[in-house]
Amino acid sequence: MARRAMSLIPHWSSRILSVELDGAPFYFSTREKHLGEEAPRVFREAQSDARLYSLLVCSGDKIRQAKLHGQLKDELLRELPPECHLSPMSSFVPNVRDSLLKGYFLKDHSESSSPTERLLRDLSRHDPVLVCSYLKREDLWTQHPWSGADSLTSDMAKDYYVVPSDAPECHPSTLNIINSDVFYSFEEAYEVLNKCGDIIPEAMSVLELLPSGVVARSKPDFPVIVIEGLDATGKTTLTESLRDALGASLLRSPPQCLSPMRACFDREPPLIRRAFYALGNYITAEQIGQEGMKTPVIVDRFWHSTAAYAIATAVSGQVCNLPAEGSEVYRWPSDLLQPSLVVVLTLDPEERKRRLSNRGQGETEEEKALDHNQLFRLKVETAYQRISGPTFVTVDASPSADQVLQQVLLLIRAKCHL
Structure with missing residues (x-):
C-alpha cells in the first residue's frame, strides 16, 4: 500500500x-x-x-x-x-x-x-x-x-x-488556501520557489531579483495609492493621469522585471503560480519603499488582485461558498507594506466588455473566464471587498475619464492629505 x-x-x-x-x-x-x-x-x-x-x-x-x-x-x-x-x-x-x-x-x-x-x-x-x-x-x-x-x-x-x-x-x-493559494509572508512564498529550483530553472531567476530581506516597515514619507479593478475599467488611464496630476511615481504589480517569466509560471500548478505572483508583490513593495521617500506613489494593482483572483479560483460554486467576511484568509500579510489608500474601479459588465472589444486586444484566460462567467466575476469583486488592512474605497468607473480622475483626486486629498 x-x-x-x-x-x-x-x-x-x-x-x-x-x-x-x-x-x-x-x-x-x-x-x-x-x-x-x-x-x-x-x-x-x-x-x-x-x-x-x-x-x-x-x-x-x-x-x-x-x-x-x-x-x-x-x-x-x-x-x-x-x-x-x-x-x-x-x-x-x-x-x-x-x-x-x-x-x-x-x-x-x-x-x-x-x-x-x-x-x-x-x-x-x-x-x-x-x-x-x-x-x-x-x-x-x-x-x-x-x-x-x-x-x-x-x-x-x-x-x-x-x-x-x-x-x-x-x-x-x-x-488549504493559506500559503497554498494565497501567501501571507515573504518566507512562505520564497520557500516554494526555492524548492522548485531543480525542476523550474526560471525559479532561480526570480529569487535573484528579490530584495535581500523583507520585514514589516513603516509607511514611506509620501502616500501610496493602489488602483485595483478588472481589465478595461480604466486603470491605465487613471494611474497615468494621477501620476501627472500629483507628480507621483507609477509602479505596476507584477513588476516589469518578472515579465519574461510570467508565461512559464502561468503554466504551473496554483501553488507555484501563486507563490510567483506573491513574490512579485514584495518586489513591488521594495520599489514603493524607495520611490515613496521622494514622491507620492501610484501602484497599478497589488496584493488585492493577487489574493482576490486566487480565492475566487480556489473556491468553486456560489459566492456564499467564499470564506465569510473577517476570515483569516482575507488578512493582509504582516510583512508586506500597506498602501495609504486602495481604490477599486467597478464597471457594468457589458460596458467593460464593450471597452475590451474596442481595444482589439486578446484576453488572458482569466479575463475570458470573467467575461463568460458572471459568477466568477462576482466572487472576485466580493473577495476584493473583504480584504482587511488598508483603507479601501470603491469608485464607479462609468463616467468620463476626467470625471473619474477628479473623484479619485478628491478621495486622495481627503484621505491622504495631499
Missing part, C-alpha cells in the same frame, strides 16, 4: 469526499455499515453502464503533490479512452487545516474496462496515488480502495458503503 495512503487510513472514516459537477461541489462519505440512506447524487445520476473510479494524490510534499496533480490530469486525458469523463474531486477532514487532498472522479462509458483498469492499476502502484473503484449492488454503492501491491491493511481490504454527506460548514478549498 502506498505509504502516504497508509497514513490516511486512521482518518478514512472521518473524511468527506467532494466531486465537482457543473462547477459546484457534491459531497459523500463512506461507512462500514449501511443505514438505508439514498445513494449520493453523483452515484444516482450515473448511467447504468458507467464504471466509476476516484484518484487522490496523497504525497506529503506540497510541491510534489501540486505537480503530480497536474501531471495526473494530463496523463489521464492522454491515455484514457474517449468515452471517459473526468471531474475534479477532493477528500478532506472537516475543519482540519491542510487536510485537503485533490484528485479526479472518473466515469468510464467505454465498452471494455480493460484499458482503463490497466492504466489505473499502474497508477495505483505509484506511491502518492490512491485509486478506488465503486460498485453498485442492487441500490447500494460500495467503495473499494486499491493497492499496487496485493496486500491491503485490514482496514482498507474491505469495501465501504457510499453514503450522502451534508455540506461542510466551510468550503473544503478554504482548508
Whole structure:
C-alpha cells in the first residue's frame, strides 16, 4: 500500500469526499455499515453502464503533490479512452487545516474496462496515488480502495458503503488556501520557489531579483495609492493621469522585471503560480519603499488582485461558498507594506466588455473566464471587498475619464492629505 495512503487510513472514516459537477461541489462519505440512506447524487445520476473510479494524490510534499496533480490530469486525458469523463474531486477532514487532498472522479462509458483498469492499476502502484473503484449492488454503492501491491491493511481490504454527506460548514478549498493559494509572508512564498529550483530553472531567476530581506516597515514619507479593478475599467488611464496630476511615481504589480517569466509560471500548478505572483508583490513593495521617500506613489494593482483572483479560483460554486467576511484568509500579510489608500474601479459588465472589444486586444484566460462567467466575476469583486488592512474605497468607473480622475483626486486629498 502506498505509504502516504497508509497514513490516511486512521482518518478514512472521518473524511468527506467532494466531486465537482457543473462547477459546484457534491459531497459523500463512506461507512462500514449501511443505514438505508439514498445513494449520493453523483452515484444516482450515473448511467447504468458507467464504471466509476476516484484518484487522490496523497504525497506529503506540497510541491510534489501540486505537480503530480497536474501531471495526473494530463496523463489521464492522454491515455484514457474517449468515452471517459473526468471531474475534479477532493477528500478532506472537516475543519482540519491542510487536510485537503485533490484528485479526479472518473466515469468510464467505454465498452471494455480493460484499458482503463490497466492504466489505473499502474497508477495505483505509484506511491502518492490512491485509486478506488465503486460498485453498485442492487441500490447500494460500495467503495473499494486499491493497492499496487496485493496486500491491503485490514482496514482498507474491505469495501465501504457510499453514503450522502451534508455540506461542510466551510468550503473544503478554504482548508488549504493559506500559503497554498494565497501567501501571507515573504518566507512562505520564497520557500516554494526555492524548492522548485531543480525542476523550474526560471525559479532561480526570480529569487535573484528579490530584495535581500523583507520585514514589516513603516509607511514611506509620501502616500501610496493602489488602483485595483478588472481589465478595461480604466486603470491605465487613471494611474497615468494621477501620476501627472500629483507628480507621483507609477509602479505596476507584477513588476516589469518578472515579465519574461510570467508565461512559464502561468503554466504551473496554483501553488507555484501563486507563490510567483506573491513574490512579485514584495518586489513591488521594495520599489514603493524607495520611490515613496521622494514622491507620492501610484501602484497599478497589488496584493488585492493577487489574493482576490486566487480565492475566487480556489473556491468553486456560489459566492456564499467564499470564506465569510473577517476570515483569516482575507488578512493582509504582516510583512508586506500597506498602501495609504486602495481604490477599486467597478464597471457594468457589458460596458467593460464593450471597452475590451474596442481595444482589439486578446484576453488572458482569466479575463475570458470573467467575461463568460458572471459568477466568477462576482466572487472576485466580493473577495476584493473583504480584504482587511488598508483603507479601501470603491469608485464607479462609468463616467468620463476626467470625471473619474477628479473623484479619485478628491478621495486622495481627503484621505491622504495631499
